[in-house]
Amino acid sequence: MEAVLKNLRSTVELLAVAAQSGVVVQWDKQTLCRAFRWARYCEHVFSRFQDNPAVRDIMEKQLQLTNQSLRAALPRHSEVSFSDLSRCQHLLLVGLLNNPELPSSIMKILFDTPSPVNTNDEGFEDVTGLCSRIIHCKSACKVLGPLTDGADAEVQGAMLRERLGALLAQGSEPCRTEHFLESVLQGCAGAEEHFCLLIAAALLTPKNSETAAQDFLLDWLQKKHSMLQHMCSVLSDTILMDLAREHLKFRDAYYGLLKKWASDMEYSINDRTWVQSSTNPTVSFPKLTEHFLLLFKACPSVKENTEKELNDLKISDGDFDVRGLSVWGDLLSALN
Amino acid sequence: MSQLQSLIQLQETSEHLLNVQEMQFWLDKAVAWTQVDSPETQKDTCRHLSRLSVFLQQLVTHINNMSCSTETMKRLPFLGQFLGRLCWNPYVTADDTSRRWLFQCLWGLYSEHPSNPVERKANQWIRKIFCQLATDEDSVAAQAIMKHVDVPPKEYHLKVLKRMVTLLREDTGKTCTSLGNINQRCSCDNVLATSEACVPLVTCPEVAPLIGALLQRPTACVKSAVSENFLDALSSAYTSQGLSLDEQAVVSLWYHSLSSLEEAVLRLLESALTSTWSTPLKLEQHVAQSLLPKACAQHCSMFLVTNDIFRSTLKQAEGNDSVKSLIQAFTSCFLRELAMLQPQKRVPLKEFFPQSPQSLLVSLLTPPAEIPQKAWRHHLNWISGSLQRLTEEDEEGDRDGDSSGSTRLFEAWFLLVQCGHWVQVTVQLLVTSGPEDCGPLLWLLTFYHHPTNRGHHRALQLVHAKEVWDHLHSLFLALAHPLPVDRLQSLVTQLSPQPQQPQLSPLLILKLLVDFAVFFQQSLSISTEILQTVVDQSGLADEAVHVLHSLELELTKASCLSGDANRVHLRIKALQNTLTKKYGAWIPAEDQEPTCSRAGESAHGH
Numbered sequence: 046m047e048a049v050l051k052n053l054r055s056t057v058e059l060l061a062v063a064a065q066s067g068v069v070v071q072w073d074k075q076t077l078c079r080a081f082r083w084a085r086y087c088e089h090v091f092s093r094f095q096d097n098p099a100v101r102d103i104m105e106k107q108l109q110l111t112n113q114s115l116r117a118a119l120p121r122h123s124e125v126s127f128s129d130l131s132r133c134q135h136l137l138l139v140g141l142l143n144n145p146e147l148p149s150s151i152m153k154i155l156f157d158t159p160s161p162v163n164t165n166d167e168g169f170e171d172v173t174g175l176c177s178r179i180i181h182c183k184s185a186c187k188v189l190g191p192l193t194d195g196a197d198a199e200v201q202g203a204m205l206r207e208r209l210g211a212l213l214a215q216g217s218e219p220c221r222t223e224h225f226l227e228s229v230l231q232g233c234a235g236a237e238e239h240f241c242l243l244i245a246a247a248l249l250t251p252k253n254s255e256t257a258a259q260d261f262l263l264d265w266l267q268k269k270h271s272m273l274q275h276m277c278s279v280l281s282d283t284i285l286m287d288l289a290r291e292h293l294k295f296r297d298a299y300y301g302l303l304k305k306w307a308s309d310m311e312y313s314i315n316d317r318t319w320v321q322s323s324t325n326p327t328v329s330f331p332k333l334t335e336h337f338l339l340l341f342k343a344c345p346s347v348k349e350n351t352e353k354e355l356n357d358l359k360i361s362d363g364d365f366d367v368r369g370l371s372v373w374g375d376l377l378s379a380l381n
Numbered sequence: 382m383s384q385l386q387s388l389i390q391l392q393e394t395s396e397h398l399l400n401v402q403e404m405q406f407w408l409d410k411a412v413a414w415t416q417v418d419s420p421e422t423q424k425d426t427c428r429h430l431s432r433l434s435v436f437l438q439q440l441v442t443h444i445n446n447m448s449c450s451t452e453t454m455k456r457l458p459f460l461g462q463f464l465g466r467l468c469w470n471p472y473v474t475a476d477d478t479s480r481r482w483l484f485q486c487l488w489g490l491y492s493e494h495p496s497n498p499v500e501r502k503a504n505q506w507i508r509k510i511f512c513q514l515a516t517d518e519d520s521v522a523a524q525a526i527m528k529h530v531d532v533p534p535k536e537y538h539l540k541v542l543k544r545m546v547t548l549l550r551e552d553t554g555k556t557c558t559s560l561g562n563i564n565q566r567c568s569c570d571n572v573l574a575t576s577e578a579c580v581p582l583v584t585c586p587e588v589a590p591l592i593g594a595l596l597q598r599p600t601a602c603v604k605s606a607v608s609e610n611f612l613d614a615l616s617s618a619y620t621s622q623g624l625s626l627d628e629q630a631v632v633s634l635w636y637h638s639l640s641s642l643e644e645a646v647l648r649l650l651e652s653a654l655t656s657t658w659s660t661p662l663k664l665e666q667h668v669a670q671s672l673l674p675k676a677c678a679q680h681c682s683m684f685l686v687t688n689d690i691f692r693s694t695l696k697q698a699e700g701n702d703s704v705k706s707l708i709q710a711f712t713s714c715f716l717r718e719l720a721m722l723q724p725q726k727r728v729p730l731k732e733f734f735p736q737s738p739q740s741l742l743v744s745l746l747t748p749p750a751e752i753p754q755k756a757w758r759h760h761l762n763w764i765s766g767s768l769q770r771l772t773e774e775d776e777e778g779d780r781d782g783d784s785s786g787s788t789r790l791f792e793a794w795f796l797l798v799q800c801g802h803w804v805q806v807t808v809q810l811l812v813t814s815g816p817e818d819c820g821p822l823l824w825l826l827t828f829y830h831h832p833t834n835r836g837h838h839r840a841l842q843l844v845h846a847k848e849v850w851d852h853l854h855s856l857f858l859a860l861a862h863p864l865p866v867d868r869l870q871s872l873v874t875q876l877s878p879q880p881q882q883p884q885l886s887p888l889l890i891l892k893l894l895v896d897f898a899v900f901f902q903q904s905l906s907i908s909t910e911i912l913q914t915v916v917d918q919s920g921l922a923d924e925a926v927h928v929l930h931s932l933e934l935e936l937t938k939a940s941c942l943s944g945d946a947n948r949v950h951l952r953i954k955a956l957q958n959t960l961t962k963k964y965g966a967w968i969p970a971e972d973q974e975p976t977c978s979r980a981g982e983s984a985h986g987h
Contacts, residue, residue, distance in 0.1 A: 091531070131531030135516075142512040145505075149491055156511055158481045176515040177484075180474055182538040185585055187471035188578050189545040192571060196545040200537070201526045208530045225529060232525025239522045 046103070049090060053104060054111045056083045056133065057125045061115045064140025065122065069147050074172075077151055081172050084133040091130035096215055101127055138175070195242055202246025205229065209247075209258035219261075226265055230272075241276040245284050248292060263294040270302075277302055277336070278328060285336075286343035296344055300351070303336050307376060312369045319372050334379045341380075352377065401457070407436055408459050411466040420574060426472040427580035427610050430479055431617065437482035444489035450500050453490060460490070461506070468510055476581035487511070539587070546591045549575055553594040572598060576607035583611075583618045586625045593626060596633035607637065616641035620648075632676040635683060642676075642683060646690045649673060653707040660930040665710040674714035681728045684715070685735075692795060702888060706931075709801035713938075716746065737796040738789065741767055745800040750938060758818070761807055765821035768793055768828060776834060794832040804829050805935045808892045811850060812900040823847055826893075830886035838883040845885040849875060853893055856911060857901040864907070869914050876919040891921055895928045899952050908952070909959050916960065926960050929953055 059080055062068055072080075094100040105127050112124040129136060138155075141147050159174025190197070212222045233240040244266070248259055266273045277285065277299060289296040306328050310319040319330040328336075341348040355373045362371035369375070410429060414422050444460075447453040454460065467473045467483055474480050491507050492500040518524045518534070527537050552571060576595050582588040592615070595607050615634050618624045619641060626634070635642035649671045653664065668674060677684035691708050698704050719727060734742055744764055752760055775790040797804065804826065811822050827846045831839065849872075856868050872894070876887045898912040916925045933953050936946070 088533070095531070128531050132527070132533045135533045135535070139512075139516050142508075142515060145508070149488070149493065152508070152511060153488060155515075156484050158477065176511070177480065179535050179538065180514050181477065181480065181585070182535070182542055182587075184471040184475035184480075185582055185588065186538055186542050186545065188475050188581060189542070189549065189588075192575055192578055193545045193548045196548055197520065197523065197541050200541045200544050201522060204526055204530045204532060204537075204540075229525050229529045232528060233522045236521045239520070243522060243526075 046100075050104070050107045052083070052086065053090065053107055053130075056087045057108060057111045058115065059083055060125060060133070060136055060140055061119055061122050063137055064144055065119045066144075067146045069141065069144055069151070072148065072151055074151075074154055077154060078172050080137060081134055081175075084137045087130045087133040091127070091133075095128075095131070096211065098215070142176075195246065198239060198242035199246045199250060201243045202248075203250065205243060206247040206255050206258045206262070209261055210255040213257045213261060222261060223265060226262075237275060238279045241272075241279050242284075244272075244276065245280055245288060248295070249284070249287055259292070260294070263292055263298070267294070267298050273298055273302055282339055286339060289340055289343040296340070296347065299336075299340060300347065303333065303340065306333055306336075307372050310372050312372075314369075317369075319375065330375075330379075334376065337376065337380055352380070355380075403436065404457060404459065404463070407433065408463045411463050411470070414470055414472075415466050423472065424577055424610075426470065427577050427608075427614075430472065430476050430581055431614070433473065434476065434479040434482055437479060437486060441482055441485045441489055444486060449496070450490050450492045450503055451497060454499065454503065460486075461503070464490075465510065468514060472581050474514070475585075477584050479581070542587050546588055550591045550594045553591065553598055573606065573608055576611040580608070580610050580614045583614045584624060589625050589627070589630070593630035593633075596626075596630050596637060612638040612641070616644065620644060628672055628675070631672055632679060635676055636680055639686065642686055643690065645671065645673060646687050649711075650690070650694060650704075650707065653710075654701075654703050661706065661710065661927075661934045662930070664706060665714060665934070668707070668710045669714045674711060675718045677715050678718035678722055679726075681732050684733050687711075688733075695795065695798065696791075705798050705801065708798055712799040713748075713802065716748065734796065736792045738767075738771065738793050741793060741796060745796055745803060748938070749802055749806050749935075757806055758810055758814075758822075761803065761810065761825060762821045764803065765825040765828075768797070769821075769824060772828070772834070772839075791832070794828070797829055802935055802938070805932065808896045809900055809932075811893065812896050816851070816854075819847075819850060823850060826889060827885075830889040831883075842883055842885055845883075846889065849885065849890050849893060853897045857897050857903045857908065859907070864910060864914065869911065869918075872915050873918040876915070876921060887919075887921070888924070891916075891924055892928055895925055895932065895956075898956055899929075899932065899949060905952055905955055909956060912956060913959055922960050926957060929957050929960070933957075 063080060090104075094104065108125055108127060112122070115122045116124075125136070141151070142155075154173055155176040157174045157177060159171070159178050186197070208225070209222065212225060230240060233243075244262060247262060266276070280288075285299070289299055306321065307319075310321050310330065310333075312318075313320045319333075321327040321329075337351070341351070355377050358373040359371050359377060362373060365371065365374065410425075410433075414426050416422075440460075444453050447456065464483065464486055467479075468487075473483060487507050487510065491504055495501040495504055516534075518527075523537065526532065527534055532540075549571075553575060572595065575591070579588060579592055579595065583592065595611070596615075598607075612634070615624065615626075616638055619626075619631070619634065624631075635645060649668065652667065673687060677687050691704075691711070695701075695704055695708065730746060731739055731742060734746075741764065744760065744767075749757065771790055771793050775787055807822050807825050807829075811819055811826065814822060823846050824843060827839070827842050831842050852868065852872065856865070856872070859865065872890070875885065876890055878884070878887075894912060894915060898908040901908065912925065916922045933950070936949065936953075
């Protein structure tokens with residue numbers, strides 16, 4: 046363990062040097078390869094110990110100490126946490142590329158055309174063309190992106206679900222898991238619609254695995270009412286139907302939300318229709334009807350009970366057959 | 382200023398102007414591509430990609446010829462803008478070749494020792510572009526996931542790419558649902574757009590499964606056609622060996638693109654004619670590796686194209702034995718592949734050979750191994766008789782001014798060339814023939830080597846062939862030393878170029894000589910001595926070894942397991958050894974066989 050901690054410290058120091066010091070002027074290809082080898086080593090350490098809280102703690106402490114001493118020497122040093130170790134090569138790369146002292150010869154190596162055989166004698170990946178490969182892959186995604194709807198959301202959803210599954214399997218406290226979800230949500234600020242797609246993807250693929258993670262997500266959605274509301278207003282009909290079909294919890298939440306939307310409506314005499322005043326984004330009466338129909342189409346068994354419940358609500362409103370008096374009565378007639 | 386100097390300057394200016402004009406064209410393109418993000422602009426980018434990379438390559442040379450970046454920027458003021466725009470065009474950066482030249486242009490603009498603020502600024506800009514290209518993320522969600530789920534960007538993007546390829550491959554694999562109705566939406570709708578988008582990605586190994594699916598999609602409806610740009614990009618990548626497609630996808634590429642098939646056939650021809658293949662077996666392996674025989678067995682149309690190319694090559698290089706060897710190797714690989722296909726997928730043989738005389742088709746295409754050895758002579762006599770009749774009819778037709786006969790005769794000969802295994806058997810049987818029954822076989826062998834009756838020499842050539850046969854027959858009958866020097870010498874003379882016409886093909890004589898040495902019931906030492914003396918003196922040792930190798934290959938294929946087979950193989954080995962010991966350079970080390978005595982010992986061991 047001592048040795049591993051020592052290596053961690055050296056690698057974090059290496060990251061700091063690569064990003065901020067003029068020493069990189071003296072780097073050559075060999076130095077570069079060695080640096081990336083150490084970064085890969087840290088990624089291995091991360092994947093080896095990420096599920097081991099005890100070791101993680103020790104390492105976090107070591108990293109804190111290293112960060113402190115580095116900050117003293119390099120004021121602009123950005124701290125490296127344990128989870129940052131998973132992206133150590135990337136951090137090294139970003140640091141290097143942003144370091145104005147980095148020799149162009151090193152940059153040329155990184156942006157060179159990768160050799161067809163990209164492992165050297167020791168079985169390590171060659172750094173030659175590292176950036177070129179990244180750019181190639183990113184560009185390919187951009188080229189194919191317009192042809193594939195939501196492939197990125199699917200991958201992100203799967204990653205999120207896997208992580209949730211891992212957190213739950215570790216027996217971490219629900220609040221920690223929730224905190225994780227909240228931070229992803231915060232990270233997605235400005236892309237809420239995409240976040241909805243991501244959550245939907247996490248709930249839809251693949252079946253029969255990580256049900257614990259999916260359950261957790263569904264419970265979170267029920268608590269996180271605004272999120273559920275957002276999802277139901279932005280997701281496509283197909284996705285909503287799949288979700289309602291796949292998850293009973295979602296179906297119930299969806300039904301509950303539709304009822305809430307209806308109960309929030311007031312009749313506008315000027316527009317001669319039911320309108321929403323409180324919810325944002327607003328849902329129109331015809332859209333609300335469509336949602337109910339969608340739910341019935343996805344789960345035909347729901348139809349009968351729903352109609353019965355709507356009828357009861359209509360009766361409690363006085364059971365008038367006149368438009369504009371009871372939203373339930375008007376919904377019932379729109380649905381039939 | 383001297384005249385020379387002003388001339389150089391004038392040339393430089395015109396060169397410079399030319400570049401500016403072309404530069405303007407590409408700058409306009411780069412602007413247009415980035416301004417509108419529509420399927421049309423994407424298509425236009427794909428269509429221009431290969432030309433763009435050629436231009437970028439020229440630009441690299443141009444930039445590198447300048448004294449410094451300041452000069453480059455002065456001469457090509459829009460260069461920075463142009464390169465910058467291209468850097469943010471994913472179609473350009475996805476294409477391996479374009480990206481390589483684009484980056485080289487940027488590095489060409491970079492000053493190792495900046496001498497003024499402009500150069501320093503350019504350096505900063507170039508660094509910034511590189512940094513952003515490698516590390517910037519467009520999507521906040523992707524960033525958030527990478528950060529919180531601890532996934533490195535490289536891995537993340539690779540996963541997304543693979544997922545996209547899977548989704549698109551699934552879409553591409555769906556069957557056509559339009560039932561021929563053009564107006565109805567169907568799963569083929571995206572095929573064209575998908576293939577178009579794959580143009581910059583043809584060399585990307587991750588995209589290979591999608592490319593394979595696109596190529597192998599059945600052409601069910603009019604909308605299922607893949608883009609021409611896509612096929613062109615694939616063909617050129619295949620030619621420059623930058624393609625990572627599986628075998629079946631390559632076959633489909635040829636099926637879709639005639640030019641790429643033709644190119645593959647021509648490349649095979651070229652490789653077979655320019656390099657020396659130490660043994661016929663190696664040539665056959667090379668032909669099989671080209672995938673062409675397999676592709677031709679699956680698609681009759683591809684066989685017809687390939688055969689057409691062979692046919693015209695053979696016509697042009699009438700006597701070229703390398704062409705004949707290649708065609709024989711190809712046909713034998715093709716027949717093997719055809720036999721391996723499931724019977725329901727197999728097209729009848731006559732459709733592969735529509736121009737060949739149908740009466741001869743089955744007899745010639747059947748490999749010797751499938752006919753009992755005892756029936757060989759009868760089989761060959763029959764073939765020889767049929768061909769003789771054909772030549773007679775042809776020559777009669779010629780006299781009546783009808784040219785269709787000569788075409789028919791050529792086709793018959795072409796088929797015989799393709800089925801060279803029977804010619805091999807003919808020579809072998811000639812050794813064990815008597816004077817009374819060698820006629821039809823000699824005729825067949827002579828026809829193979831001299832198909833045209835140019836100058837009406839056939840009869841004369843036949844007489845020559847018979848003389849050679851008689852000569853060899855009596856020579857190998859000689860029971861004891863010393864060998865008749867004068868007889869050997871007359872053989873050497875016949876094998877050397879002679880002034881008088883018509884000369885009998887030296888290869889015909891050599892084949893007979895080799896086969897006599899192998900198959901004639903004569904002691905090995907005498908046979909070896911005869912063969913060695915003659916080939917040494919006529920300088921045909923290499924050719925003799927080659928004939929021995931061909932013989933060995935055919936015998937192995939025919940797998941004649943007669944009691945004689947072992948003896949024959951040992952004799953071949955021994956003869957090869959004697960000839961190659963002297964000409965060691967002919968055979969690479971791996972092919973070197975044990976010496977005669979060791980071969981004899983191992984034979985005892987069996």
